[in-house]
Amino acid sequence: MSVTWEDLGWERLAEGVGRCRLPGWDCTAGLVVGADTALLVDAGSSLAEGARIAAAARRLAGRDVTHLALTHPHFDHVLGTPAFTGAKTYAAVGVDMTSAHAREELRRDAIGNGLPAGEADAATAALTPPGHPVSGEWTLDLGGGRQVLLANVGPAHTAHDLAVLVPGSPEVVFCGDLVEESGEPQAGPDAVPARWPAALDRLLALGGADALYVPGHGAVVDADFVRRQRDALAARFGVS
Numbered sequence: 001m002s003v004t005w006e007d008l009g010w011e012r013l014a015e016g017v018g019r020c021r022l023p024g025w026d027c028t029a030g031l032v033v034g035a036d037t038a039l040l041v042d043a044g045s046s047l048a049e050g051a052r053i054a055a056a057a058r059r060l061a062g063r064d065v066t067h068l069a070l071t072h073p074h075f076d077h078v079l080g081t082p083a084f085t086g087a088k089t090y091a092a093v094g095v096d097m098t099s100a101h102a103r104e105e106l107r108r109d110a111i112g113n114g115l116p117a118g119e120a121d122a123a124t125a126a127l128t129p130p131g132h133p134v135s136g137e138w139t140l141d142l143g144g145g146r147q148v149l150l151a152n153v154g155p156a157h158t159a160h161d162l163a164v165l166v167p168g169s170p171e172v173v174f175c176g177d178l179v180e181e182s183g184e185p186q187a188g189p190d191a192v193p194a195r196w197p198a199a200l201d202r203l204l205a206l207g208g209a210d211a212l213y214v215p216g217h218g219a220v221v222d223a224d225f226v227r228r229q230r231d232a233l234a235a236r237f238g239v240s
Helices: 047-061 100-112 117-126 193-207 223-237
Strands: 011-014 017-021 028-033 038-041 067-069 088-092 132-134 137-143 146-152 162-166 172-180 212-217
Touching (some): 011 212, 028 162, 088 162, 100 117, 132 137, 146 193, 172 193, 193 212
Antiparallel strands (some): 011 017, 017 028, 028 038, 137 146, 162 172
């Protein structure tokens, strides 16, 4: 008997497209199933969480994850990456997770937000550079007529923000932390606030009025929510 998205605590968004809300920081992990491929969007916050995501994705897709897209280089989205050693990894051009400085920043942020130090140490030590930097747009052919678009839409929430558009009915846009539903969008020291509203304009142009927009944290939202958050960020940061 085949397993359903709901059986594993995931949310089905469209045919062959779903996501789960991970415990702890309420992060999104997304999955897009192709004919003989499986694309994961973000990898979780630790090696153990990455392994759990990998096991669930394998059951849902019927195969190991073959492609991994990282929306931005924050610990709660990337520290599970080493669990996907066989996958082709994509991130916005310029993402650095493996220099001594980057590893220490990720480690410090993870521990400061409650990840045990041993788990943070193990995950940051195992990180490798994304093999496929995305500058502009990159179309992935997942087979069976399914293509997805990776779009470098930053800088905004970070200096390196990647969105994932899955065409279909409905279209699905994985936004990373450019959009947050369960709390106010977080602008840390690596944010570029002056560019954030423009990045949301780009998301809206990619997905259109009827798409499902999947935030990095929280429930799936619509275009009106994204537009309101865009306007709130513009007011908050004093940009148009």
